[in-house]
Every structure is written in structure tokens, then in C-alpha cells.
Amino acid sequence: MADRFAVGDVIRMKKPHPCGSSEWEVLRTGADFRLKCLGCGHQVMVSRKLVEKNTREIRKKA
Numbered sequence: 001m002a003d004r005f006a007v008g009d010v011i012r013m014k015k016p017h018p019c020g021s022s023e024w025e026v027l028r029t030g031a032d033f034r035l036k037c038l039g040c041g042h043q044v045m046v047s048r049k050l051v052e053k054n055t056r057e058i059r060k061k062a
Contacts, residue, residue: 008061014054
């Protein structure tokens with residue numbers, strides 16, 4: 001199965017971050033993802049299952 005996510009992609013999640021932004025940059029993929037909020041720069045580690053479940057849109061890097 002081809003991986004939908006790649007480092008550098010910008011994803012839009014269903015619910016916004018408390019800062020108001022719902023867009024995240026993918027910094028690391030694997031069993032867990034490291035995501036960086038594009039609104040405030042906060043970085044979080046999230047399980048692959050949660051990212052796949054809550055992703056609305058994937059914008060591939062240029």
C-alpha cells in the first residue's frame with residue numbers, strides 16, 4: 001500500500017488547534033507522526049491512526 005503522507009506535506013485536520021489554525025506540516029512519518037501547527041509553530045507527536053482518521057485534506061509539497 002502506498003503511503004499517502006510524506007514529510008513536508010501540509011494537512012488540514014477536522015478540528016482546529018486552540019490557536020485557531022487547522023493546518024499542520026508533517027515533519028516525521030512512521031508509527032507516530034510529528035506535526036507542526038502552521039498557526040503558532042507548536043509541535044506534537046500523534047499516532048498514525050489518529051492522523052489518518054482526522055485528516056480532511058492533504059496538500060503535497062511543491
